[in-house]
Amino acid sequence: xxxxxxxxxxxxxxxxxxxxxxxxxxxxxxAKDPVILVAGTFSPAIxxxxxxxxxxxxxxxxxxxxxxxxxLGDIAxxxxxxxxxxxxxxxxxxxxxxxxxxxxxxxxxxxxYIKNLGGSAKVDRVVSLGAPHYGTYVANIVAFFGLGSCxxxxxxxxxxxxxxxxxxxxxxxxxxxxxxxxxxxTAYDELVRPVxxxxxxxxxxxxxxxSQCFFRVVGHLGLILDGTVYDGVRDALRNESVRxxxxxx
Numbered sequence: 001x002x003x004x005x006x007x008x009x010x011x012x013x014x015x016x017x018x019x020x021x022x023x024x025x026x027x028x029x030x031a032k033d034p035v036i037l038v039a040g041t042f043s044p045a046i047x048x049x050x051x052x053x054x055x056x057x058x059x060x061x062x063x064x065x066x067x068x069x070x071x072l073g074d075i076a077x078x079x080x081x082x083x084x085x086x087x088x089x090x091x092x093x094x095x096x097x098x099x100x101x102x103x104x105x106x107x108x109x110x111x112x113y114i115k116n117l118g119g120s121a122k123v124d125r126v127v128s129l130g131a132p133h134y135g136t137y138v139a140n141i142v143a144f145f146g147l148g149s150c151x152x153x154x155x156x157x158x159x160x161x162x163x164x165x166x167x168x169x170x171x172x173x174x175x176x177x178x179x180x181x182x183x184x185x186t187a188y189d190e191l192v193r194p195v196x197x198x199x200x201x202x203x204x205x206x207x208x209x210x211s212q213c214f215f216r217v218v219g220h221l222g223l224i225l226d227g228t229v230y231d232g233v234r235d236a237l238r239n240e241s242v243r244x245x246x247x248x249x
Contacts (some may be wrong), residue, residue, distance in 0.1 A: 033099045033124050034061045034089050035237065038082065040104030040224075048103070051224045051233075059232060063089055065071060071105045074154050075165060080106075086113075086122050086239040097124040099237055102193070103224050104153060107131020107183075107198075112169060120176045127182045127236045129223040130189050134170065134197035135161035138190075161197070172202040182236035184229055186207065186218040205242065207232055213246035215216035 035055055037048045046068040052062045065085055067078050089098055100123055100203060102110040107128030113119040114126065132139070138161040150156030158165035175181045182205045185198035192198050199206040209218050209229060218226045227248030235242045 001006065001188065027031070032060050033237075034093050034095050034098055034100060035086060035099045036082075036089060037062065038100055038102035038106030038110050039064065039066050039069065039071070040102075043067070043103065043106075044070065045140045048224055051101070054230050055150065055234075058236070059157070061093060064233050065106075065109075067105065067109065071109075071155050072153050073102065075108055075112060075158050078155070079109045079117060081111060082113045083119065086119065092097070097122055099123070099127070100124045101127045101129070101233060101237075102131055103129045104131060104220065105208075107133065108159070108169065114176050114179055115169065120179055123179050124236060125180045125239070127184065127233055128198070129184050129229065129233070130186065130192050130198050130220050131183065132159050132192045132197055133174070133183070133200055135159055135163060135166050136191060136197060137161060137193045173202040175202045175204050180239065181205065182207070182232075182242065184232050184236075184242070185224065186210065186220075186223060186229075188217055189220045189223075191211045191220045192246075203235070207242045207244075209244065212242075212244045216246060223227075 037052055039045060039048050048064050055062045063085065066226045068081060071078060084198055086098055099241050108131055108146040110128065114123055136159055137155040139156050150160065157163060181200055183199050184207050185195055186209045187195055189195045189198065209216050213228055216228050218229060223229050228244045228246055231245040231248045232242045
């Protein structure tokens with residue numbers, strides 16, 4: 001009888017362990033970092049909601065940082081409230097670090113925050129989508145046509161190729177350890193020309209959409225709407241090799 005009780009107790013212990021094990025297993029997936037989407041120029045928060053919705057559906061906590069004044073002012077000043085939001089998100093979630101996904105000027109804002117405002121201690125990954133890291137001729141074209149220096153828009157001046165802002169931002173290594181950088185860009189970008197100016201050196205991962213999906217037509221705005229691009233963003237946030245699903249919707 002005593003032997004039978006021991007057998008029953010052992011069976012119950014195993015059964016209970018089967019329920020407990022998945023929650024405590026050493027191989028359990030790590031918690032996802034909170035994600036802050038850093039919007040681009042003229043891009044209200046609602047324009048980034050489709051990307052935010054995709055991330056939420058994949059289990060991410062998501063916040064959207066709309067650029068003050070929709071990004072027309074000094075990028076250095078525009079970057080400062082991002083630090084406040086990062087601290088609020090970390091306090092609210094208990095996360096040590098966040099991930100940033102920056103579209104267009106948002107990629108520059110993310111980089112400035114990481115490099116100059118202490119963000120390297122609070123950011124795990126930054127994914128930029130069509131960010132003019134080395135400027136764009138589109139920002140220079142206004143002056144070319146004799147209409148002044150970007151019609152007085154400071155951020156436009158700063159995103160011009162060879163601007164003092166970009167020279168300072170790109171002085172030294174393009175990446176700041178231990179942050180991991182991924183840049184996704186498209187051959188059909190109407191606003192970042194040449195499109196290779198959306199890439200970074202010094203260990204950053206650079207992926208042109210058409211290098212994997214040659215038939216995929218994605219413009220500048222499409223980078224925050226396209227399913228194939230999102231598939232690459234998700235890979236980057238998972239710290240996996242970016243292998244895009246060319247048929248994603």
